[in-house]
Amino acid sequence: MSRLVLATLLSLCLAPLAPRAEATQVTTLIAEKAAANADGAMPANASYDVTLQTTSPTQAELVSAFWMDPATGQFAANVVTSDGETRRVYGMAVLTVPVPIPTHRLMPDTILNKADFRVVPLPYQRLSRFTITDIKQLAGMQVRQVLSADRPVLTQQVSPPLVVDRGARVSISYNHGRLTLTAPGRAITGAEAGQTVRVVNLASNRTVTGIARPGGIVEVTQ
Incomplete structure (x- = not known):
């Protein structure tokens, strides 16, 4: 054997082997495949919350083939295990979204805060387009309809707090150029800040319409 051939064989023997892919939880691999197949359509x-059949391997190096029904979440996949074996796995991959739900029953007129909620993953396809999914949109809001415990909150069930309550005493501010006059009044309707509200001027017994401001003030411009 020539020295060149011997050196070549020796270099091949001493060359480091290509690193194998690390074994990963099959549920993680399937969730990544499902997300990639969503093609940016997911929130x-x-x-994806993945459930495997009980006979499926729990770890694998890669997914070599993947099929999924987006409507039901049912999938089938071929996974390659660390010993090089290809295994077929089946299960469900359900798209979920973290949603704030009340921890207790909340009555109308309650001002909400983050402590009133806990965040849980819920199936995306079961959510209404009116479902509030960001807890930041709930903090500081006022309840309009009863909020049941452990049920998602809909946009029509809450609103910004009223600054003028129906039937409440208000201060009517008349603005005409540089002239400002005030008069006592009583609100006929309720309103959020910046909304129009009808009030009775208690001094003249006339009904006027103005803009609700914080502090029970109604601005009327003439």
């Missing part, structure tokens, strides 16, 4: 904060 930014959504993820």
Whole structure:
């Protein structure tokens, strides 16, 4: 054997082997495949909750083939295990979204805060387009309809707090150029800040319409 051939064989023997892919939880691999197949259609904060058949391997190096029914979440996949064996796995991949739900029953007129909620993952396809999924949109809001415990909140069930309550005493501020006059009044309707509200001027017994401001003030411009 020539020295060149011997050196070549020796270099091949001493060359480091290509690193194998690390074994990963099959549920993680399937969730990544499902998200990739969604092609950007899934909400930014959504993820896939994957359930495997009990006979499926729990770890694998990669997914070599993947099929999924987007409507039901049922999938079939071929995964390659660490010993090089290809195994077929089946299960469900459900797209879920973290949703704030009340921890207790909340009555109308309650001002909400984050402590009133806990965040749980819920199936995206079961949510209404009116479902509030960001807890930041709930803090400081006022309840309009009873909120049941452990049920998602809909946009029509809450609103910004009223600054003028129906039947409440208000201060009517008349603005005409540089001239400002005030008069006592009583609200006929309720209103949020910046909304129009009808009030009775208690000094003249006339009904006027103005803009509700914080502090029970109604601005009327003439």
